[in-house]
Amino acid sequence: MSSQAIFVLFNGLASGMAFFLVAAGLTWVFGILKILNLAHGAFFMLGAYIAFTVGGGWPASIWSFLGVALIAAAAIGVLGYLTDQLVLKRLRDVDYHYALIATFGLMLFCEGAAKFIWGTDYQAVMPPPEVDRAVVVGGSYISVYTLFVIGIGVSVFAALEIIMHRTWAGKIMRAVSNDPWMAGTLGINVPMVLMVSVIASFALAGFAGGILVPNQALSPHVGASFVLYAFMAVVIGGLGSIRGTFLACILLGLVESANATFLSQYGGIAIYVVLAIFLVWKPTGLFPAQGAT
Amino acid sequence: MLRVDHLNAYYGQSHILHDIRLEVPSGRRTSVLGRNGAGKSTLLKSITNAGPRVEGEVSVNGSPLGQSAWYRRAKSGIALVPEDRRIFTHITVEENIELGRLGASADRPAIPVSQIYEWFPMLGPLKARLGGQLSGGQQQMLAVARAVASHPRVLLLDEPTEGLAPVIVEELAKIVAKICSELQITLLLVEQNIWFSRQTTDHVYLLGTGSIVFSGSWAEFDQDETIRNRHLAIA
Numbered sequence: 001m002s003s004q005a006i007f008v009l010f011n012g013l014a015s016g017m018a019f020f021l022v023a024a025g026l027t028w029v030f031g032i033l034k035i036l037n038l039a040h041g042a043f044f045m046l047g048a049y050i051a052f053t054v055g056g057g058w059p060a061s062i063w064s065f066l067g068v069a070l071i072a073a074a075a076i077g078v079l080g081y082l083t084d085q086l087v088l089k090r091l092r093d094v095d096y097h098y099a100l101i102a103t104f105g106l107m108l109f110c111e112g113a114a115k116f117i118w119g120t121d122y123q124a125v126m127p128p129p130e131v132d133r134a135v136v137v138g139g140s141y142i143s144v145y146t147l148f149v150i151g152i153g154v155s156v157f158a159a160l161e162i163i164m165h166r167t168w169a170g171k172i173m174r175a176v177s178n179d180p181w182m183a184g185t186l187g188i189n190v191p192m193v194l195m196v197s198v199i200a201s202f203a204l205a206g207f208a209g210g211i212l213v214p215n216q217a218l219s220p221h222v223g224a225s226f227v228l229y230a231f232m233a234v235v236i237g238g239l240g241s242i243r244g245t246f247l248a249c250i251l252l253g254l255v256e257s258a259n260a261t262f263l264s265q266y267g268g269i270a271i272y273v274v275l276a277i278f279l280v281w282k283p284t285g286l287f288p289a290q291g292a293t
Numbered sequence: 294m295l296r297v298d299h300l301n302a303y304y305g306q307s308h309i310l311h312d313i314r315l316e317v318p319s320g321r322r323t324s325v326l327g328r329n330g331a332g333k334s335t336l337l338k339s340i341t342n343a344g345p346r347v348e349g350e351v352s353v354n355g356s357p358l359g360q361s362a363w364y365r366r367a368k369s370g371i372a373l374v375p376e377d378r379r380i381f382t383h384i385t386v387e388e389n390i391e392l393g394r395l396g397a398s399a400d401r402p403a404i405p406v407s408q409i410y411e412w413f414p415m416l417g418p419l420k421a422r423l424g425g426q427l428s429g430g431q432q433q434m435l436a437v438a439r440a441v442a443s444h445p446r447v448l449l450l451d452e453p454t455e456g457l458a459p460v461i462v463e464e465l466a467k468i469v470a471k472i473c474s475e476l477q478i479t480l481l482l483v484e485q486n487i488w489f490s491r492q493t494t495d496h497v498y499l500l501g502t503g504s505i506v507f508s509g510s511w512a513e514f515d516q517d518e519t520i521r522n523r524h525l526a527i528a
């Protein structure tokens with residue numbers, strides 16, 4: 001493989017895993033609540049700011065960096081709980097249009113709050129020192145932070161797969177996603193499962209914010225592109241399917257990376273071509289309508 | 294024992310069930326008959342608080358369930374097999390049964406899966422299949438199996454024979470009777486298949502449009518031709 005191809009491959013996988021860290025919570029909540037949470041990206045942004053506030057711009061080590069990301073996850077999880085109690089819970093039985101409007105409003109609110117608290121100046125967070133360097137792979141310089149993001153993305157995917165398919169909690173979650181009425185009739189505490197799913201999804205967004213903040217110029221609009229790609233991946237993967245979303249994220253990451261390297265004069269166009277092809281070819285996604293899987 | 298007192302049920306503005314009172318003594322089995330649209334399914338869903346707006350009282354073994362939510366009723370010992378089965382389509386047969394076992398409680402330990410396969414021998418070979426890959430009849434069996442896995446005190450069956458071949462109907466009648474007597478289950482059965490009802494129950498309620506118009510044994514039911522003709526479209 002040429003060194004350029006290796007570069008495209010690693011960068012693409014890293015972008016794909018970054019998309020996935022954002023998309024995982026989005027597709028999970030969709031699978032189980034049937035709500036498309038337009039505010040998901042805003043909570044990713046808040047997670048990034050919380051990580052910046054707690055950890056500062058120069059993480060001392062990879063462990064403190066990971067610890068800070070977990071603190072951001074916990075904080076956004078708490079916000080998820082509050083959001084569920086104040087907003088999402090009221091949307092369980094209403095038409096999905098209301099849910100779209102409500103979560104859009106929530107997104108604007110979060111962005112306003114971030115401007116109010118942190119201002120609009122750009123901030124920066126450095127990668128932790130252990131990964132703030134490059135290694136040579138097949139003649140190409142790959143940043144270790146890139147490998148780190150790939151590792152985190154794959155680990156999160158593996159953890160979600162194990163939870164969903166190998167544990168009781170996952171079986172219960174899939175049953176609720178498939179048919180909440182019947183799940184409740186069998187004695188499953190459906191409102192509790194929904195609440196836990198919302199909290200977990202928000203915590204994932206916060207964790208993604210903490211992990212990905214070094215890639216970004218931190219502002220209240222941080223990660224807007226991630227969020228856009230995450231939404232595309234969720235659509236291509238089949239709304240609610242974690243596996244489908246994972247594959248779609250890898251595909252979009254590779255396409256974006258190849259686009260940037262080989263067709264840099266047409267920035268970002270390839271991704272829209274891919275999305276268009278999928279919308280025509282597989283409008284219900286790679287793994288359609290199975291609920292959270 | 295299942296007791297329903299002064300139960301009224303509504304879908305939106307429509308008043309579907311009027312002042313229903315019925316009682317099934319512990320371990321006894323009772324049928325509810327009635328025309329299409331009489332409110333039979335609404336009655337079962339009212340007992341589990343799983344759909345219509347309900348007023349009135351439902352109690353199991355003397356403890357009133359009050360306004361407890363539908364997802365708490367399984368823990369009170371009620372299991373419902375709804376008329377549309379609602380098998381979880383993308384998990385396996387065995388996982389469906391395991392989910393049914395979640396409704397058990399300390400005084401009603403869940404039925405071991407091996408015991409379920411003994412009662413429903415046709416399900417054993419299918420255990421690794423996805424629920425969505427079963428035939429309609431197999432799904433019916435699984436729906437009943439999943440319900441009894443919780444070791445219920447009260448079992449509510451909504452037209453379990455619908456769409457089953459006659460030989461399977463006979464088999465299901467034997468299975469239901471056997472399980473109910475082994476576990477001392479109180480059964481409330483909604484059926485169109487009178488043969489099946491006679492086989493499995495010893496008391497009949499007849500539901501007119503939203504109210505009970507007859508209650509008695511099968512012998513009494515057979516004598517009362519007028520009421521049968523008026524409220525059932527059968528000979």
Ligand SMILES: Nc1ncnc2c1ncn2[C@@H]1O[C@H](COP(=O)(O)OP(=O)(O)OP(=O)(O)O)[C@@H](O)[C@H]1O
Binds near residue numbers: 376
């Ligand atoms: N979800 C609902 N919303 C509004 N009305 C309903 C709903 N479900 C049932 N109904 C109405 O309630 C009445 C009783 O319906 P129900 O399903 O209980 O009848 P049933 O006796 O079970 O009939 P069948 O033998 O056809 O199953 C009918 O008039 C029906 O139109």
Ligand SMILES: [Mg+2]
Binds near residue numbers: 333334376451
């Ligand atoms: Mg019915």
